[in-house]
Amino acid sequence: DAQLRRLGAEVWWPSDAGYLDALAARRRTTRFETAYTVLLALRTLARLPRLTPLPAAPPPAARAASPGASRALGRIRGLLAKAEATDYAEEAEALSAKAQELMARHSIDEALLAGADATAGGGPGAIRIGIEGPYEQAKALLLDAVATANRCQAVWSSDAAFSTLVGYEPDLETTELLYTSLLLQATTAMHRAADAHHTRGRARRTRDFRQTFLVAYADRVRTRLTAATEAATAEAATAGDAGVG
Structure with a gap:
């Protein structure tokens, strides 16, 4: 909820029945427009198009999340919360990179568990995430x-x-979890940098x-997250080789 409020994603209309009137007043347009x-x-x-066709029958019950998975997600959320709270950009990026490393390990563990479970079915899925302006690109x-x-x-x-995101659950x-956090961090850092930019007389x-x-923030994030994922994957491969040996 705190993330949504900081991003300005709040219910601003008084009721669903009065949404059109409230939207018209907000946009200063007529009800017809x-x-x-x-x-x-x-x-x-x-x-x-639909992301998936409607199922003909109820899908099989999903495999329950393991206690380890719950702990991992809890640690990830904790790291992201710290990244959102800090005023230091380098610290925020380091915490987010650490969260990404834990995410990669979590994904590898889930894949290994699914591979060992003969009843675990299901392939990739898809979700949609809103990309609204400004700066949607x-x-x-x-x-x-x-x-x-x-x-x-x-x-x-x-x-x-x-x-549209396509991948395993x-x-x-x-x-989605990391993107929401990084978008909040990026918005905060952008406003801070823009204020400094404005004080130097470059408001136009x-x-x-x-x-x-x-755009530069996204490029820097890509580099750091990719490095964190590669490090976690290499560590898992090394551990696997040691276990086999």
Whole structure:
């Protein structure tokens, strides 16, 4: 909830019944214009393909999460919370990289457990994550960086304002978790840097500065997360070889 509030994702309309009136007042448009905009959005949603077909029968029960997995996710969330709370960019990036390393280990452990469980079925799945403006291109790049480091594929649909993530369930879960945290960290760092940029008398180009800042942030995140994943994978491979030997 704290993350959502800091990102400005709050319920600002008084009630669902009064949503259109509240939206019209917020956008300073007429009710007709607002209703037309909403209908266009609904038409866009209707044209979107389903991520998966509707099942003919209820799916088999999923394998219960292991205590180790719960502990790992708890540690990951703790590291990300510390990264969001610190005022030092380098410390935040180091904590996020450590969280990514734990995520990679968690994913490897889950894959090994699934491989050992003959009843564990299911292939890759997909989810959609909203990518809203401003700076949606930079945000899509950030999500792609996180997805790639966690063995997922992100496909950005700019016209529909979301990205589709394809991957295995543990990887999808950790990708969404890390992206949400990094987006919050990036937004905080961007505003801090933009304020400093503004005080130097460059207010006219603040928007360009913020866009460039977020793109550079996404590129730096890609490098650090990829390195963390490679380190965790190499460590797991070494441990596996030692176990065989």
